[in-house]
Amino acid sequence: MSRSAVIERLRRRLGLDPESIGEITLNHAIDEACATLNCPDTAALLQRIDGDEREWQRFVDCMVVPETWLYRSPEQFDDLVRFAREQLATRRPLRILSMPCATGEEAYSIAATLLEQGFGPGAFEILGIDVSQRAIASARSARFRASATRGRSVDATWFDREGEFWVPTGAVQRSVRFRSGNLLQPDCFQPGERFDVVFFRNLLIYLDADARRLALDQILRVLEKPGLVLAGQAENLSAIDTRLQPLSGYGPLSFSHPARATDATAPRVANAGRTPRPTAADSAPPARPRERLQPPVATAVAQAPVDALAQARQAADAGEFGRARELCLQLLEQQPESASAWLLRGLIAMAENDLDEAEQALVRASYLNRDDAESMQYRIALAERRGQPQEAAKLRSRMARMTTSGVRA
Template sequence: MFGAVEKLLKETIGLDTGTVGASVVRHALRERMVACRIGELEAYWELLACSPSELQELINAVVVPETWFFRDREAFAAMTRHSTARKRPGHPIMLLSLPCSTGEEPYSMAMAMFDAGFGAQDFKIDAVDVSTANLAAAERAVYGRNSFRGGFLEFRERYFHAAEGGLRPDLSIVNQVQFRLGNLFDLVALPSPAPYDIIFCRNLLIYFNRPLQDRALVCLKSLLAPGGLLLVGPAESGLPFLHGFVSARLPMAFAFINEGPSQIATPIAPPKARPPVAGLVQASPGAKARPTTRPVIGKVERGPIPLPERTATSLAAVERTANAGRVAEAKELALSHLTEFGPSPEIFYLLGLAHDAADARSEAIQSYRKALYLEPRHQEALAHLALLLRKQGDIAGAEALTGRLGRIEKRSGT
């Protein structure tokens, strides 16, 4: 039955359990079953099958809302630069934030556009997300400490005022953004007609498997004007190349220009033009009846995803990027993970792998040593460090580590 829920989530919003980890789905399921006072998964599945609003609640519970103002600052500089180049009198620059989560991204876009000298009439921002809870928070627009990260926070003094429970962006910012419930895989009515000049689709593709990433890129491309700019997340920057995008060559912006046809054939149709629905894909043959109507924006409150899960998602992104051979990007990701989540044996081990793959031997050794300092029994770090020491001619050091590894393996029976 758990498999059926996983499949439903994948078919509906693209969430790939293999990528995010089953614990994220289990956590959301538990939360919803408690809220519905249902003890058996079977009974909850029956409810899901006939209740669009419960499916929406499960989606709200399972998505990762993680976001903050001016996340990856260079992306906003790329946006204003591109907007300046595309500016034409009487044609507002059309911007889309998809997914917008709780609003920090589209509001940052508005602040950056004003800072670059654009007036309120010169641009429009549409903001779309599949979570009704996140959209409700975006429209409420009251932000706490977690939404303001990093060292460059001077925008806070210029664009925010105190409100009950936190800080609220000024009306000039809030008025620039139109929010809409929508699913990237079933976009039916955006606030404005496509194409857009610039699309932010950041930190969403990482939750999909490869076929779904391709399908998402096809959708995004169909929404973006030729020559338009697509911004993705740091761990997603290998994907646009496969779909006729070229790098905008702006370091750390993860920005791509829509230049040519996609190289990946996909049988999936681009977004359809029909009335707005949050979007549920059709049931696969043999599947149980599915909710088909639009879930309504509800007053759902959800706590933040627990730190261990956020950490795991971030670590998985570093690992995937390193495994894909994108060494420089993996290193960047590992370093931002360190800044955000602090030191851990896992992140030092992954950083070691990235340095190792880039032939930066002494940095790799240092990173593996740090992993072992925090977790002396980290078997992979021991093995890799032993190999490196041997390569360096430090045979005694290598053998000491191999001996330690052997004893650990013997004790744990591995």
């Protein structure tokens, strides 16, 4: 009884959808919170966290999932650079929000990317916000274990190696600030605070429907036009709020205000594929060529599967699982090797409670993209949901092994 009251607090104050975490993981986290706060049971825990903000914070630290890594989804950083040059050339400093920032890897990766691409130290400022004070303290300490790279290379120009840690250089650290805040609270942002770009990745997946709408409303309140919002892999923002639309010519997880399409500053698709030069306002050392900057998909033929995937995602986010499944299967007929499509197929099957199908699809997704921690995370969640703790533990250690680091000098 008091366990469900604890879950109710999480729903009310953090907007947490308990199903997004899974019963086993949630119960485990509540037990950990009881131990951390020295409470013999959940009734005592409730007494402790109600009415005492510091204890509530300690509880939150036990419950959240600050899972993140350096350069997570690198193609989104390419969209940031392109948008900053094409749409925000005269806006300095660029104001960038990393929300939620978890332990800071995302914010430092943004800073390193912009410096690498020739944006000067004063040309941008980055603020990271997260509800977990423990995560914020860790972000400020700016030391990342090799596992924070998830096996990807880290640019040694912007991260120093100190023993087993990667440490962002002084220039990177000086561009980034952190503070704690709950996006669902009205005081999360300061009066007049505005941002040009928001990395808004991997929070909505944990929230219930009401909290998703509120969270997006808050983001839209502080997003200056033209505005770029970058979403997490399973998050279709335009299905939740029509004030945001997929940004034409960019990756499927980049969103902006619809009004931009008719604006004189609309994306110059004709330039797609070229790497624009930094503007004079960027006043920075010359940028080294950057292999990771991918040209956007240029032809209608190549665009079609991306659209089909976006449509399937949109249908899934709108709760139209039958349609989403059909679209996804059609796409898989054309592109049987698409890891993203298999991942989405797995998520739809999970939503439909077809757990065997979900498992097959997720296994296929992680087979096709062995670096992809996302599908591995969902496989772990699925194993938990099926009451298979040993399988979950096995997958966790497999995920931990996806951590060999390399150096891009």
